[in-house]
Amino acid sequence: MKILICDATDASAIATMRAAGLEVDVRDRITPEELPEVLPAYDGMVVRSRTQVRAPLIDATPNLKVIVRGGVGLDNIDVDYALSKGIVVLNTPAASSASVAELVLGYMFAMARHIYETTTSMKAGKWEKKKFKGDELGGKILGILGLGNIGREVARRAKALDMTVIAYDPYVTGFKDVEMVSLDEIIARSDYLTLHLPHTEETHHIISTPEFEKMKPGVRVINCARGGVIDEDALYDALVSGKVAGAALDVYAKEPCEGHKLFTLDQVIGSPHIGAATEEAQGRVGAEVAAKLIEFAHQNRF
Numbered sequence: 001m002k003i004l005i006c007d008a009t010d011a012s013a014i015a016t017m018r019a020a021g022l023e024v025d026v027r028d029r030i031t032p033e034e035l036p037e038v039l040p041a042y043d044g045m046v047v048r049s050r051t052q053v054r055a056p057l058i059d060a061t062p063n064l065k066v067i068v069r070g071g072v073g074l075d076n077i078d079v080d081y082a083l084s085k086g087i088v089v090l091n092t093p094a095a096s097s098a099s100v101a102e103l104v105l106g107y108m109f110a111m112a113r114h115i116y117e118t119t120t121s122m123k124a125g126k127w128e129k130k131k132f133k134g135d136e137l138g139g140k141i142l143g144i145l146g147l148g149n150i151g152r153e154v155a156r157r158a159k160a161l162d163m164t165v166i167a168y169d170p171y172v173t174g175f176k177d178v179e180m181v182s183l184d185e186i187i188a189r190s191d192y193l194t195l196h197l198p199h200t201e202e203t204h205h206i207i208s209t210p211e212f213e214k215m216k217p218g219v220r221v222i223n224c225a226r227g228g229v230i231d232e233d234a235l236y237d238a239l240v241s242g243k244v245a246g247a248a249l250d251v252y253a254k255e256p257c258e259g260h261k262l263f264t265l266d267q268v269i270g271s272p273h274i275g276a277a278t279e280e281a282q283g284r285v286g287a288e289v290a291a292k293l294i295e296f297a298h299q300n301r302f
């Protein structure tokens with residue numbers, strides 16, 4: 001079975017696939033223009049979030065049998081269209097959950113103790129000991145919107161910090177470790193609100209002006225899910241008004257984004273979509289991609 005690796009993939013995973021007899025070519029900087037020329041020679045492709053797999057590309061690749069997304073979100077693949085053409089679409093649902101959860105915790109600590117501002121102050125040669133009074137995470141209420149793989153990893157860690165954890169997820173039942181509440185309740189009660197939902201029509205701007213209005217003054221918001229789940233203009237207004245005391249963002253409505261207006265505000269800290277970018281997560285993603293492709297090849301007698 002011939003596989004084209006279209007985005008950066010762990011070297012040991014590539015070695016594992018080759019050792020299992022798969023023919024693997026790495027073109028991890030391939031352009032959208034080159035893909036329709038090159039891909040028809042392959043049975044499978046591996047993508048991360050960079051490569052877009054849209055209907056016209058699928059139409060141009062009649063031999064394609066499997067698409068593997070190293071990572072969680074499938075928003076860069078026209079999944080239904082691929083399935084309608086008999087192409088199998090696989091991903092690595094839990095491989096990066098712990099890394100994203102740790103980033104969320106890091107952001108909560110950073111906001112509670114003003115770590116970004118204190119560092120900026122120290123680098124400017126200042127000693128502003130009185131300026132930076134923080135607060136503890138222990139005893140605060142953490143609201144988790146979307147209690148899937150990442151939401152649960154965040155919940156487990158937050159409970160170890162003595163936070164009260166509440167969650168809203170209409171598709172989760174019988175999960176006893178966390179108090180499940182309504183959307184209205186999570187918005188009204190949370191001191192920290194972290195989002196861990198997919199971006200769908202239903203979740204688009206699930207947090208917007210009406211929700212910010214109902215939040216506790218001084219709430220802090222973290223989004224390491226997908227940009228579209230928060231209305232960025234409404235977040236900007238809520239930060240400027242002081243209703244939201246801080247926001248930490250790893251994902252944006254449009255990516256890549258440079259010169260984003262939210263980053264003109266001191267209360268905003270963030271990163272360029274690096275939630276899964278750890279040594280460990282990359283290793284697990286690669287291992288799962290390799291295992292799934294090898295299993296697919298065996299099942300389909302390649």
Ligand SMILES: NC(=O)c1ccc[n+]([C@@H]2O[C@H](COP(=O)([O-])OP(=O)(O)OC[C@H]3O[C@@H](n4cnc5c(N)ncnc54)[C@H](O)[C@@H]3O)[C@@H](O)[C@H]2O)c1
Nearest residue numbers: 072073146147148149150169171196197198224225275276
């Ligand atoms: N920042 C990063 O680098 C990074 C890395 C991995 C995943 N992600 C993103 O994080 C998000 C969560 O990933 P995951 O692995 O936990 O996914 P998951 O599928 O395990 O969990 C998502 C949860 O959201 C819930 N949900 C769906 N619609 C909802 C709604 N309307 N209201 C409340 N809950 C709803 C689902 O029931 C599910 O439990 C996804 O958007 C994913 O793309 C980001």
